[in-house]
Amino acid sequence: MADPAVLVGVISDQKTVHSIPxxxxxRALGVSEAWFYKWRRRPVEPTKREVRRAAxxxxxxxxxxxxxxxxxxxxxxxxxxxxxxxxxxNTIAEIMAxxxxxxxxxxRRRHSLTRPGKxxxxxxxxxRKFDAIAPxxxxxxxxxxxxxxxxxxxx
Numbered sequence: 001m002a003d004p005a006v007l008v009g010v011i012s013d014q015k016t017v018h019s020i021p022x023x024x025x026x027r028a029l030g031v032s033e034a035w036f037y038k039w040r041r042r043p044v045e046p047t048k049r050e051v052r053r054a055a056x057x058x059x060x061x062x063x064x065x066x067x068x069x070x071x072x073x074x075x076x077x078x079x080x081x082x083x084x085x086x087x088x089x090n091t092i093a094e095i096m097a098x099x100x101x102x103x104x105x106x107x108r109r110r111h112s113l114t115r116p117g118k119x120x121x122x123x124x125x126x127x128r129k130f131d132a133i134a135p136x137x138x139x140x141x142x143x144x145x146x147x148x149x150x151x152x153x154x155x
Contacts (some may be wrong), residue, residue, distance in 0.1 A: 006032060008039045056080075056087065057095050064101050072096075072103025 007029060014020040026033050046054070063079045064071055071079075073093035080087055096102070132138035144155040 004039050006051060008036060011036055012040070052096070056085065056091075057085070059085070060092060060095055061099060061101070064096070067103075069101075070104040077102070086114075 011025040014025040024037050063076045074087050076090040077092045146153040
């Protein structure tokens with residue numbers, strides 16, 4: 001969508017220059033008449049809400065940059081609460097999304113069956129030599145993991 005001030009100017013000009021009703025111009029430009037009238041009587045200076053939101057966005061960017069660009073909305077919300085802001089975590093998340101800021105995702109935890117210190121590893125009875133001398137002397141296998149709707153299936 002174009003700049004609202006420009007659209008309001010175009011619609012107003014159509015009325016004064018060409019005597020085209022506001023309703024027709026609004027329909028042609030794809031905006032509602034209610035939107036046009038709201039923007040037409042809008043004050044030139046920003047509203048209190050817009051001023052507060054701009055100040056909030058500035059503080060969010062400050063805390064985000066100070067954290068090394070790692071904090072997400074939960075942690076930044078706590079910092080803002082300490083400063084005395086009354087704001088919800090969802091509002092912070094929304095503003096961060098508008099600004100294109102995203103905190104660091106926590107690292108994925110690796111789950112290994114043979115992590116050192118957690119469980120003893122199975123002894124390597126084959127000693128990594130998979131060539132059998134004769135049939136039916138050496139047996140070895142491979143564990144396959146299949147994701148199913150009910151969980152993982154191991155073969």
